[in-house]
Amino acid sequence: xxxxxxxxxxxxxxxxxxxxxxxxxxxxxxxxxxxxxxxxxxxxxxxxxxxxxxxxxxxxxxxxxxxxxxxxxxxxxxxxxxxxxxxxxxxxxxxxxxxxxxxxxxxxxxxxxxxxxxxxxxxxxxxxxxxxxxxxxxxxxxxxxxxxxxxxxxxxxxxxxxxxxxxxxxxxxxxxxxxxxxxxxxxxxxxxxxxxxxxxxxxxxxxxxxxxxxxxxxxxxxxxxxxxxxxxxxxxxxxxxxxxxxxxxxxxxxxxxxxxxxxxxxxxxxxxxxxxxxxxxxxxxxxxxxxxxxxxxxxxxxxxxxxxxxxxxxxxxxxxxxxxxxxxxxxxxxxxxxxxxxxxxxxxxxxxxxxxxxxxxxxxxxxxxxxxxxxxxxxxxxxxxxxxxxxx
Ligand SMILES: [Zn+2]
Numbered sequence: 001x002x003x004x005x006x007x008x009x010x011x012x013x014x015x016x017x018x019x020x021x022x023x024x025x026x027x028x029x030x031x032x033x034x035x036x037x038x039x040x041x042x043x044x045x046x047x048x049x050x051x052x053x054x055x056x057x058x059x060x061x062x063x064x065x066x067x068x069x070x071x072x073x074x075x076x077x078x079x080x081x082x083x084x085x086x087x088x089x090x091x092x093x094x095x096x097x098x099x100x101x102x103x104x105x106x107x108x109x110x111x112x113x114x115x116x117x118x119x120x121x122x123x124x125x126x127x128x129x130x131x132x133x134x135x136x137x138x139x140x141x142x143x144x145x146x147x148x149x150x151x152x153x154x155x156x157x158x159x160x161x162x163x164x165x166x167x168x169x170x171x172x173x174x175x176x177x178x179x180x181x182x183x184x185x186x187x188x189x190x191x192x193x194x195x196x197x198x199x200x201x202x203x204x205x206x207x208x209x210x211x212x213x214x215x216x217x218x219x220x221x222x223x224x225x226x227x228x229x230x231x232x233x234x235x236x237x238x239x240x241x242x243x244x245x246x247x248x249x250x251x252x253x254x255x256x257x258x259x260x261x262x263x264x265x266x267x268x269x270x271x272x273x274x275x276x277x278x279x280x281x282x283x284x285x286x287x288x289x290x291x292x293x294x295x296x297x298x299x300x301x302x303x304x305x306x307x308x309x310x311x312x313x314x315x316x317x318x319x320x321x322x323x324x325x326x327x328x329x330x331x332x333x334x335x336x337x338x339x340x341x342x343x344x345x346x347x348x349x350x351x352x353x354x355x356x357x358x359x360x361x362x363x364x365x366x367x368x369x370x371x372x373x374x375x376x377x378x379x380x381x382x383x384x385x386x387x388x389x390x391x392x
Pocket of ligand 1: 085117118151177357
């Protein structure tokens, strides 16, 4: 059959898996943040593909790799950013049945820490450019890779630092975190809150004679934990949740507890703010435990983010995947900085399952790596500032 060459045909599964294995072999556990161990390999691969490569360290010892591929004669019609994190979560070695940093192909799977989250996705995104080059198809736009440190502990030394330093500019972005090859347009955030409950100390032989902070906290916890903490129902991420994660209370075995503190993790949907979360928590607590004395203290906040599914950019990526449906993520990615701080149209799309992320014996299907690389190749061949659509 004679027709237009297809960039996806340039994907080499062998080259792709070899790159994924190379990346997995580098122990980039965060904490403590050992991203430096993977930098030389990435720089080598990206330079060999014709990229200009820059290694930046917003925080000393925490490098991110920034690479740009420009079509010849500076004909670039816009910029497509690929943002992926090179750090991985720590391993609990005893829980693994194989060495986490020695990648292994078993049947249809590739095993190793980061196989799914997200060295596999990074390898697929880079292989997409290698595929274009292999079949002689030049991207229309500049293709920029930000392979960043520190996503797993919040991004302050990675994407957030790059945004703050003015290093991030693009017409659109794809984050190749594991989505099982579906296009994610929304993700939840987190508001972690410490609730401090005050009661009165009393003799342990007369629990009814004093107001126990632990008894009050128990009523609050029962109402809050996995309870109805919000009326929001988001089309992609569903209903917000609340997990009471830590409890600490009382002073002695024979004393009615004068104080109790617990920490909850309230996952937010796009559109919810810290203020609306606090108002909702107070409503639930006051209904469950009238008259209780308590204070709320904000701990960690991770903002939710979204892009409308009918925005042109998600539609462009979905079309490449042969699907017209969209999903949301129950957790946050660095995509939130790009959507919320810079208004860059951003989707999350990548091989592997979030259920594999952070687990022992983490794996990814090799077929999914290949399919993702084919999608990236077509994205690079077809993307221009026009298909990026408007800013958010
Ligand atoms: Zn990840």
